[in-house]
Structure formats: structure tokens, C-alpha cells
Amino acid sequence: EIVLTQSPGTLSLSPGESATLSCRASQSVSSNYLAWYQQKLGQAPRLLIYGASNRATGIPDRFSGSGSGTDFTLTIRRLDPEDSAVYYCQQYSDALWTFGQGTKVEIK
Amino acid sequence: QVQLVQSGAEVKKPGASVKVSCKASGYTLTEYYMHWVRQAPGQGLEWMGWINPISGATKYAQKFQGRVSINTDTSISTVYVEVSSLRSDDTAVYYCAREKIRGLYYWGQGTLVTVSS
Numbered sequence: 001e002i003v004l005t006q007s008p009g010t011l012s013l014s015p016g017e018s019a020t021l022s023c024r025a026s027q028s029v030s031s032n033y034l035a036w037y038q039q040k041l042g043q044a045p046r047l048l049i050y051g052a053s054n055r056a057t058g059i060p061d062r063f064s065g066s067g068s069g070t071d072f073t074l075t076i077r078r079l080d081p082e083d084s085a086v087y088y089c090q091q092y093s094d095a096l097w098t099f100g101q102g103t104k105v106e107i108k
Numbered sequence: 109q110v111q112l113v114q115s116g117a118e119v120k121k122p123g124a125s126v127k128v129s130c131k132a133s134g135y136t137l138t139e140y141y142m143h144w145v146r147q148a149p150g151q152g153l154e155w156m157g158w159i160n161p162i163s164g165a166t167k168y169a170q171k172f173q174g175r176v177s178i179n180t181d182t183s184i185s186t187v188y189v190e191v192s193s194l195r196s197d198d199t200a201v202y203y204c205a206r207e208k209i210r211g212l213y214y215w216g217q218g219t220l221v222t223v224s225s
Contacts, residue, residue: 001170035211037153044203044215045145045153051210088153090211095167097143097155 002026004089004100012106019076021103023089028069033092036065036074039102040085048087049074081107110134112204112216119222125192128219130204137185138162141207144178144189146200147218154200158207159187194223 003026011019023034031052037045047056049065052072062077076083084107089100115129130142144156157168159178166178177190191198202219205212 033210037212039153044218045205045212046215047208047211047213049211054209056209056211056213086152090153090155095158096169097158098169099145099153099155102152 001096002029002091002093002098004091004098006087006089006100006103008103010104010106012108013079014108015079015081017079019074019079019083019105021074021076021087021089021105023067023072023074023100025070025072025091029072029091029093031068034065034067034072035090036063037088037090038083038085039088045088076105079105079107083107110206110214112206112214114202114204114216114219117220117222119224120194121225122194122196122223124194124223125190126194126221127188127190128202128204128221130187130189130216132185132187132206137180137182137187142178142180142187143205143207143212144176145203145205145212147203148197148200151200156189156202161187191221194221196223199223 005024007022034052036049039045053065064075086102088102111133113131138161141158143158159166161180180187204216206214
């Protein structure tokens, strides 16, 4: 089973700044199968990025994903208070899916 | 539009079983895999498994092998997850989620299962 480790645990930033979230895999992941989700308090997760760098329908271009192999990044530019949430990376390999433990983004 | 509507909250005693349903509408159930993901209070997302509704084939996270069963009733467009031998650490919100474009795009509203004596 591939383990995804996200860092940092919490990011505390101001509106207008940029956030860089890291997701590291215990072994190489196909870029096709790396996704990012946003989960706000009390809500179901929302798919942001699929295939490592493709934005899902309706996701603003402030959100971007990159990376390959074992290292992937979610970047959020021009942070808005509505971006306060926990962000999860997720991969699937050999029909098994796993999530990272999440990064909490706080907007001060 | 695609909707996944889950059954209501459950309270169960340790050792019991629970079955949560997820009714799909707005698309043909057999065209997409359905997944179950759970989230314990204050914790992260935990993938449990998936089902291919057209074949009934399933795949489970190793942690849940033998204690979790996912099945479907295609005649009513509904997918189920059953968890047996419940323990207190099974207390969580259980979500069904449908694949689209290599991710879980559509999610149910979640079902809180509380395990308590």
C-alpha cells in the first residue's frame, strides 16, 4: 500500500498570500492517478485537481497542481478567506486508493 | 444532475453490524465505480473500498478486508456498505463517492455511525 505524507500539518497565512502544500508518496505514483481535495468544516470533500495538474470543473485557476514520481504540490495563489479548509492528496495504484493525512490551511 | 443520497444516522452497540445505503440518481449506476470513504471525528479521510456495479467486483483496503462488505442493488440504483463487528473506533461519518475523471467528483452527504454501549 502506498502511503502519502502531507506537509506541513497546518499553514497559517494572510489573505492574498500563496500556499504551497506538499504530498510525498512512499513509492512512485503515476501522475495520472494523483488528486487533491478540499474539505471545509462540516462538508463533504470537493475534488480540486486530478491527474496531478488538471483542475476539476468549476475550480478557479488560483488552484494549481504539479509534481511527479513521489513528490507532488498543490499551490493556492491569492488566498481568500473562503479557502480555509483541510486539503487532502489521494492516489490510486493497483486498484487501491489512499489519502494523505491532510494539511489544514488557516487564513488569518 | 448527479445526486448521491445516503441513509440516516445510526447508533449501534459494539459487536453489532451496520448497513449504510447510497441511492444514486441523475446517471446510470452501472456506468461508474462507487467508493466508500469514512472520517472519524476530527480525523482525516480513510478510503474503505469500491464496487463495480455492473460486475459486482469489489476491492477493499487491507484494513477492512473481512469486516466490510460493499454491494449493490442495481434495480433501485443503490449501493450499500456493511460493517460488522463494530468497535468504538468505527464511529465515523461514512461517505459514498462516485468516480469521474480519475477522482471522486460526486459525494453523498455523509452518514454518521456512532458505536457506543
